[in-house]
Each structure stands twice: as C-alpha cells, then as structure tokens.
Amino acid sequence: MFDEIRFNRVDNLPKYVFAEINDIKAQMKKDGQDVIDFSMGNPDQDTPEHIVDALVDSARTPGTHGYSPSQGIPEVLDAIASWYKDRYGVNLDTKTQTVATIGSKDGYSHLAYAVTNPGGVAVVPTPTYPIHTYSFILAGGAVEDLKIKFDENYNVDEDDFFDKLTHIFDTAHVKPKYVLVNFPHNPTSATVTPNFYKRLVAMAKERRFYIISDIAYGDISFGGYKTPSIMEVEGALDVAVESFTVSKSYNMAGWRIGFFVGNKKLIGALVKLKSWLDYGMFTPIQKATVEALTGDQTCVDEITGRYNHRQDVLIEEFAKIGWNIKKNKASMFSWAKIPDCVQEMGTLEFCKRLLEQEAVAMSPGVGFGDDGEGYVRIALIQDDARMEDAAQRIGRFLENNCKEEN
Numbered sequence: 001m002f003d004e005i006r007f008n009r010v011d012n013l014p015k016y017v018f019a020e021i022n023d024i025k026a027q028m029k030k031d032g033q034d035v036i037d038f039s040m041g042n043p044d045q046d047t048p049e050h051i052v053d054a055l056v057d058s059a060r061t062p063g064t065h066g067y068s069p070s071q072g073i074p075e076v077l078d079a080i081a082s083w084y085k086d087r088y089g090v091n092l093d094t095k096t097q098t099v100a101t102i103g104s105k106d107g108y109s110h111l112a113y114a115v116t117n118p119g120g121v122a123v124v125p126t127p128t129y130p131i132h133t134y135s136f137i138l139a140g141g142a143v144e145d146l147k148i149k150f151d152e153n154y155n156v157d158e159d160d161f162f163d164k165l166t167h168i169f170d171t172a173h174v175k176p177k178y179v180l181v182n183f184p185h186n187p188t189s190a191t192v193t194p195n196f197y198k199r200l201v202a203m204a205k206e207r208r209f210y211i212i213s214d215i216a217y218g219d220i221s222f223g224g225y226k227t228p229s230i231m232e233v234e235g236a237l238d239v240a241v242e243s244f245t246v247s248k249s250y251n252m253a254g255w256r257i258g259f260f261v262g263n264k265k266l267i268g269a270l271v272k273l274k275s276w277l278d279y280g281m282f283t284p285i286q287k288a289t290v291e292a293l294t295g296d297q298t299c300v301d302e303i304t305g306r307y308n309h310r311q312d313v314l315i316e317e318f319a320k321i322g323w324n325i326k327k328n329k330a331s332m333f334s335w336a337k338i339p340d341c342v343q344e345m346g347t348l349e350f351c352k353r354l355l356e357q358e359a360v361a362m363s364p365g366v367g368f369g370d371d372g373e374g375y376v377r378i379a380l381i382q383d384d385a386r387m388e389d390a391a392q393r394i395g396r397f398l399e400n401n402c403k404e405e406n
Helices: 017-030 049-059 074-088 103-115 130-138 158-171 194-207 264-277 283-294 298-319 340-345 347-358 384-405
Strands: 098-101 121-126 142-147 178-182 210-214 240-245 258-262 333-337 375-379
Touching: 017 347, 049 283, 074 098, 074 258, 074 283, 098 103, 098 264, 103 130, 103 210, 103 240, 103 258, 103 264, 121 130, 121 158, 130 142, 130 178, 142 158, 158 194, 178 194, 194 210, 258 264, 298 333, 298 384, 340 347, 340 384, 347 375, 347 384
Parallel strands: 121 142, 121 178, 178 210, 210 240
Antiparallel strands: 098 258, 240 258, 333 375
16 A cells, blocks of 8 residues: 555665575574674673673662663763773763764664765775664765775785775765775674774875774784773864773673764764754663773673684684684674685675575675675684584585586
8 A cells, every 4th residue: 555655765675685694594593593693793691790780770779760771871971981981091071072873773773864864975894794784875965986995814915995985085976975984894793993983084184084984893803902992082072083992891782782983073063963852771771881981890891802712613614514714803792704606606695505505594795795705704603613513514515506607
C-alpha cells in the first residue's frame, strides 16, 4: 500500500554485506551448529567486576533512573577530561570540549548529521568501517575515498597518504570540509606515528578543513607501540575532534557509551543536535564509565595482553595450514590476505562457503569497501582451543576448495 511513498534515504543504501554472513550464521546457530565466530569485534570476556559494581551501586541509588543530560553527566565529562590528561597530557574544558555519546557509532551519525551540508564532501581512508562513510552519506553529503597504503608490518606509508590527500584537494570540484582518520585502523589494524598528526593538523590549517579522528582501539597496542592522539599536537583543538569508546578497552561493547573531545565548534554542534534527539544515557552506565576511566587500569593491561596472546596463537595455528599472517601492533583484529588458491572466489563468497561448509565465520574484506577485496578481518575473540579447532576446519576447507578451484 502507498507504493508512491518512498524512503529515498534508506532505498539508496547498498545492501549491507555483513548481513549475508550474519543471516547464514544466525540460522546455523539456530539449527544447533557449532559456529566459531571471528566476524565481529564483540569482546567475549566479561566487563571487569569493579565497573559492574559501580553500575549496580548507582542503579540502587535513589534519583538515578530519570533522564540525564544529553551531553553527559558532569562526572563522566570530568572523567573523560581526566583520561585525556593522564594518557596524553591534554587539557580539556569539560563544558565545551567533551561530550558523551551512545556509543561511537551513534556519535558519528549524529556528528555527521550536525555538520554536513547538502553535497558537502568528507575524505575517508579506505577500506573503512562502514559508519565512517555512511554517516556522511546519510546526512546528505558525499565521500571521497583515499586508499591507505601500508607495509607488511601494518605501518602506514604516511608520505603516500599525504600525496593522495594533496591530490584530492588540488583536483576536487567541491573542496572537502572534513578528513576522517582512524588509527589503529579498522579493519586493517594499520598504525601511524605521532608525526602523522602533526602533518595533518598543519595541512588542515593550510587547506581549511576539520579533522575527525577515531582511536577506538587506542588502548589495545603491543610490542612497545603506543597509539598517538591527534590532541597531543599543538593547535589540534583549533581543527580537530577525536572519539574513543569504552567498548574495547573495558569489555563494555553492549553498554553503548563513547565520547568525543576537541574543537569547540564541532563539539558544540554535536551537543546541540543531541539536545534535540536524545535524553542522554542511563545514569548508572555513566557512573560505571567514570569508574572505568578513572579507576584501576590493570584490567586494560590484562585485556590488551589477552589480545596480544591470541594474535600469537592465531598466527601459529594458521601457519600450520599454510595461511601465513603477519603480526600487527594494535587492535583486536588480524587483517589477512586469503590464500591464493581461493582468491578467485572473492572474499564474500570465500566467507560464505567457509561458514556453510566448516562453520567458521569471518568478515569479508569487501564489506569494508572495494579496497578490502582479497582480505578478511579476523576478530581475536576466541580462546586458544577454539582457534586451534578453527585452523583445522579451515585447513580442511582449503584442501577441498583449492582442489575445486584447480
């Protein structure tokens, strides 16, 4: 009925590639099959006890079950500022330079909606976490892709990045207003040096664009690597905002809380929009986030150590079946080129067949854009025994399917 009434914004969205994998996976689990799931960055461990205790204590406190400020309660904004001061030596004004969001994904969609004019252009490195692109598209803007180049150790070729970014600005019919960066990178796990952000801030001031930085995986780093923050750069507050989430560092993915900090103009736009669209988050969740950000940080070291160990196990077990993966320095993922003998399948077909035949789920690289084709993202959310089992299943799959391809 009413076929003449169309939902153009939704109709123009492409099919969500991961939905195909998710649908198959859901049906298999419903049928009782034992699926080893590497497909989503959904931490498998529990939230640390001291954070849960803070939630429970707050939930039992009178007056905590009503609406809360859409920007975030004062205590959580203070905790965000303290977290940045402790980690990066950055001073923030909590009233004008911090805002709590209902997860990063909500924050990106709201920020893009607040600051994107019709036809406005944002530059987004590819392959990319889909919301980084589609937050701007859904807001009526356009996206210019910038394919990132990195070496076998997942170090971004920073000169190449800036050569490409300069070319975009030199040749664009509509000058981009925003450049989004996300390091450690999702999905590839690629990393940058502090000098990258110095160059980016300088270019932003010269070319007159705002920077949106995502360091969701900033705490999860290995081998002495420390994730830099753009906020460490002198003058960054003039041109940049940055997001973080407690989902990964504290195993709080389902709690849905993150935050943005930085430039007053952009933060002000996001805060204003949020005041129209939401009533903030459940206060006990925010109180628990205060405990996460300002309490004992031993849990972060333990969580990071677990991902580091799991990556080592994954690399060792997969090498036994001839699938060689290099170790990265950060994130909770491995970004792996699929074996040569199945490259012709394409990553979506590879992931579908692997799931249907051996009950192992991975994220196809093409789901992160065309530049992800040929790769899969493997979330480090299974224990040692499950990874060993997965390797055996994949080895069997390759033996059967490589013969078919040959």
